[in-house]
Amino acid sequence: xxxxxxxxxxxxxxxxxxxxxxxxxxxxxxxxxxxxxxxxxxxxxxxxxxxxxxxxxxxxxxxxxxxxxxxxxxxxxxxxxxxxxxxxxxxxxxxxxxxxxxxxxxxxxxxxxxxxxxxxxxxxxxxxxxxxxxxxxxxxxxxxxxxxxxxxxxxxxxxxxxxxxxxxxxxxxxxxxxxxxxxxxxxxxxxxxxxxxxxxxxxxxxxxxxxxxxxxxxxxxxxxxxxxxxxxxxxxxxxxxxxxxxxxxxxxxxxxxxxxxxxxxxxxxxxxxxxxxxxxxxxxxxxxxxxxxxxxxxxxxxxxxxxxxxxxxxxxxxxxxxxxxxxxxxxxxxxxxxxxxxxxxxxxxxxxxxxxxxxxxxxxxxxxxxxxxxxxxxxxxxxxxxxxxxxxxxxxxxxxxxxxxxxxxxxxxxxxxxxxxxxxxxxxxxxxxxxxxxxxxxxxxxxxxxxxxxxxxxxxxxxxxxxxxxxxxxxxxxxxxxxxxxxxxxxxxxxxxxxxxxxxxxxxxxxxxxxxxxxxxxxxxxxxxxxxxx
Amino acid sequence: xxxxxxxxxxxxxxxxxxxxxxxxxxxxxxxxxxxxxxxxxxxxxxxxxxxxxxxxxxxxxxxxxxxxxxxxxxxxxxxxxxxxxxxxxxxxxxxxxxxxxxxxxxxxxxxxxxxxxxxxxxxxxxxxxxxxxxxxxxxxxxxxxxxxxxxxxxxxxxxxxxxxxxxxxxxxxxxxxxxxxxxxxxxxxxxxxxxxxxxxxxxxxxxxxxxxxxxxxxxxxxxxxxxxxxxxxxxxxxxxxxxxxxxxxxxxxxxxxxxxxxxxxxxxxxxxxxxxxxxxxxxxxxxxxxxxxxxxxxxxxxxxxxx
Numbered sequence: 001x002x003x004x005x006x007x008x009x010x011x012x013x014x015x016x017x018x019x020x021x022x023x024x025x026x027x028x029x030x031x032x033x034x035x036x037x038x039x040x041x042x043x044x045x046x047x048x049x050x051x052x053x054x055x056x057x058x059x060x061x062x063x064x065x066x067x068x069x070x071x072x073x074x075x076x077x078x079x080x081x082x083x084x085x086x087x088x089x090x091x092x093x094x095x096x097x098x099x100x101x102x103x104x105x106x107x108x109x110x111x112x113x114x115x116x117x118x119x120x121x122x123x124x125x126x127x128x129x130x131x132x133x134x135x136x137x138x139x140x141x142x143x144x145x146x147x148x149x150x151x152x153x154x155x156x157x158x159x160x161x162x163x164x165x166x167x168x169x170x171x172x173x174x175x176x177x178x179x180x181x182x183x184x185x186x187x188x189x190x191x192x193x194x195x196x197x198x199x200x201x202x203x204x205x206x207x208x209x210x211x212x213x214x215x216x217x218x219x220x221x222x223x224x225x226x227x228x229x230x231x232x233x234x235x236x237x238x239x240x241x242x243x244x245x246x247x248x249x250x251x252x253x254x255x256x257x258x259x260x261x262x263x264x265x266x267x268x269x270x271x272x273x274x275x276x277x278x279x280x281x282x283x284x285x286x287x288x289x290x291x292x293x294x295x296x297x298x299x300x301x302x303x304x305x306x307x308x309x310x311x312x313x314x315x316x317x318x319x320x321x322x323x324x325x326x327x328x329x330x331x332x333x334x335x336x337x338x339x340x341x342x343x344x345x346x347x348x349x350x351x352x353x354x355x356x357x358x359x360x361x362x363x364x365x366x367x368x369x370x371x372x373x374x375x376x377x378x379x380x381x382x383x384x385x386x387x388x389x390x391x392x393x394x395x396x397x398x399x400x401x402x403x404x405x406x407x408x409x410x411x412x413x414x415x416x417x418x419x420x421x422x423x424x425x426x427x428x429x430x431x432x433x434x435x436x437x438x439x440x441x442x443x444x445x446x447x448x449x450x451x452x453x454x455x456x457x458x459x460x461x462x463x464x465x466x467x468x469x470x471x472x473x474x475x476x477x478x479x480x481x482x483x484x485x486x487x488x489x490x491x492x493x494x495x496x497x498x499x500x501x502x503x504x505x506x507x508x509x510x511x512x513x514x515x516x517x518x519x520x521x522x523x524x525x526x527x528x529x530x531x532x533x534x
Numbered sequence: 535x536x537x538x539x540x541x542x543x544x545x546x547x548x549x550x551x552x553x554x555x556x557x558x559x560x561x562x563x564x565x566x567x568x569x570x571x572x573x574x575x576x577x578x579x580x581x582x583x584x585x586x587x588x589x590x591x592x593x594x595x596x597x598x599x600x601x602x603x604x605x606x607x608x609x610x611x612x613x614x615x616x617x618x619x620x621x622x623x624x625x626x627x628x629x630x631x632x633x634x635x636x637x638x639x640x641x642x643x644x645x646x647x648x649x650x651x652x653x654x655x656x657x658x659x660x661x662x663x664x665x666x667x668x669x670x671x672x673x674x675x676x677x678x679x680x681x682x683x684x685x686x687x688x689x690x691x692x693x694x695x696x697x698x699x700x701x702x703x704x705x706x707x708x709x710x711x712x713x714x715x716x717x718x719x720x721x722x723x724x725x726x727x728x729x730x731x732x733x734x735x736x737x738x739x740x741x742x743x744x745x746x747x748x749x750x751x752x753x754x755x756x757x758x759x760x761x762x763x764x765x766x767x768x769x770x771x772x773x774x775x776x777x778x779x780x781x782x783x784x785x786x787x788x789x790x791x792x793x794x795x796x797x798x799x800x801x802x803x804x805x806x807x808x809x810x811x812x813x814x815x816x817x818x819x820x821x822x823x824x825x826x827x828x829x830x831x832x833x834x835x836x837x838x839x840x841x
Contacts (some may be wrong), residue, residue: 222618
């Protein structure tokens with residue numbers, strides 16, 4: 001027993017001995033400590049979905065283009081340049097002659113052809129094949145209508161030239177290429193550890209993993225840490241100043257906050273919502289509130305007997321004081337939303353209006369036949385269990401009760417139960433959020449077209465559908481935005497969804513970190529990031 | 535004793551099979567599936583995914599395939615983490631959870647037994663009241679409060695210990711071990727005090743004292759052997775509880791143990807992972823209960839004789 005006590009005391013004293021924090025140590029060795037939310041599903045760009053996965057993949061692999069760290073649009077990535085045909089349907093990508101895989105192999109146009117074939121191989125079960133559905137023959141190949149991949153609109157003209165043919169001019173196509181689902185994978189490595197459609201191949205393990213990004217996978221301790229280190233074979237390795245990035249899957253936001261405060265992280269994935277107003281008041285220099293292309297909204301089930309009446313839907317929307325919601329409830333820089341697409345998405349400015357007008361709302365409800373004699377039935381707001389969603393729902397409940405006299409019940413469900421209820425339409429009002437996949441209003445407006453899996457409201461409108469389709473077949477950006485704006489007006493006029501606020505990215509960032517510039521999609525290419533103390 | 539051990543081990547097999555079968559059908563009853571996501575996948579993709587994981591087969595076929603898999607030691611692939619097998623994930627998280635549980639139980643025993651025995655010996659004095667009051671606090675304060683509180687004091691204010699991690703920074707194992715151990719120390723303190731008080735009043739202790747044995751010998755050689763039987767009986771379920779219930783501490787301190795996999799698997803409807811961890815933890819509970827029963831039997835001469 002005495003020995004054990006002595007042992008423990010020694011261990012304790014060793015533990016308490018002073019040591020430099022990871023942030024200080026990182027500054028010296030250019031090691032970036034990154035709070036990454038949750039354990040990534042994996043790092044196969046054709047299989048995974050999610051933000052933590054993206055954060056890691058952006059350092060390991062590179063698409064034809066990369067997000068611009070200094071503004072809108074995209075910069076050349078694996079392709080050093082590209083030409084677009086007059087009709088906007090044909091893209092010629094000129095790959096870099098010095099493009100290499102992390103094992104030193106040459107990166108060729110054929111690698112992209114094979115990689116895109118892999119995403120479109122149905123048996124792989126990729127969840128993002130629709131990102132390539134804009135290519136001629138892609139959806140047909142994926143759904144088995146054709147089985148000859150040569151009929152899909154991607155060809156390697158020579159070693160360094162890639163030709164992509166689209167069904168229609170798709171002005172946001174270049175932007176989509178910085179999404180990880182379109183990035184290349186190393187054919188020989190994938191096939192060494194499995195077949196083209198093997199989801200469980202071990203090619204993504206440290207030691208096996210090969211890709212073409214600025215960093216290479218060094219180690220992966222499950223639920224603990226992923227370490228990537230500078231890839232000397234990256235075409236632009238001389239620009240990369242970080243030596244390593246350590247990704248920590250910290251799912252508990254309070255733990256992450258404490259880790260940041262104790263100097264164990266340079267950047268957090270998010271912020272405890274209750275702390276945000278305090279940090280704002282304290283003028284915390286590490287607090288960052290960046291614009292983010294995302295909308296928090298409520299879905300209304302238009303198949304519901306009560307909510308199928310557009311007047312009811314509008315009444316509900318007009319009875320919400322969005323300004324009050326962001327100032328008194330969310331309190332972290334969120335912006336009241338009066339359109340589905342966040343304003344300013346790649347220059348797009350929707351001019352829709354959603355007034356806060358309780359009198360008009362009441363009148364609309366009366367017109368719909370609800371009065372003191374015929375009371376509005378009890379309404380249910382469905383949301384997944386989360387304190388922030390509850391707070392918003394409570395505020396909306398209060399507003400509807402006060403402004404419309406409606407009794408509202410809040411129903412919170414476990415995440416998967418909530419998803420399945422939404423999917424089968426077993427809800428009246430359901431909370432939702434949408435983050436853009438690429439910098440274009442289409443990433444929002446496409447959602448509400450008929451037969452889209454994420455519409456979930458049961459709403460369809462032929463005019464809306466044809467306007468969005470027409471917008472996507474024109475090559476004139478001004479005309480396109482005008483058409484999309486028209487579509488957005490129809491959407492807001494029909495109100496199958498009630499936009500509440502535009503998201504912001506709130507997180508903490510050490511002042512040592514440079515080059516981590518605000519980006520509307522929260523994409524931060526690591527080659528622009530470095531550590532320096534002023 | 536050996537025959538009891540073998541009998542109980544054999545009895546564990548149908549118990550575990552029943553756990554596996556029940557869990558298999560219960561997880562399927564829960565609404566939502568492993569591939570439901572915020573960004574809904576198309577029916578075509580869902581069909582492909584279900585095919586890839588044999589979810590298109592009938593429940594019965596899936597059950598037979600799964601059970602024959604586990605009988606060969608294969609818990610199947612994780613649905614949530616493509617490319618990872620459940621066995622591999624258990625093997626990764628288990629050493630960490632075991633290590634955490636070991637330190638916690640060590641702390642619990644050191645603090646619990648010493649303060650419990652002391653309290654019993656100095657009954658109705660401050661040496662009894664103070665440790666027992668602290669023990670009561672330990673029982674009442676949940677780990678999700680104790681953990682952040684310790685972090686705030688030692689990690690952020692005093693800056694002498696890391697606030698999270700496991701084996702990455704010097705001293706990062708101290709706070710989680712204390713947090714997890716403290717609650718159990720409180721139980722052990724109260725159990726050992728109660729057990730000791732009962733034994734100290736018995737005739738054989740009076741006899742030992744009458745024979746002129748030193749108080750130290752009376753307590754250590756005679757009283758503690760019987761007085762700590764309740765503690766030993768408590769240890770089996772406690773260790774099993776520590777292993778299966780370390781989720782909160784693992785989350786607060788960012789520890790890559792099995793508890794996090796277990797709970798997150800349930801949220802993610804990662805069927806194979808839920809099944810694998812449930813079967814594994816059930817086996818642990820059965821095993822540690824058996825061990826503690828055997829230890830208690832060995833300590834108690836009466837039951838040792840009857841066995």
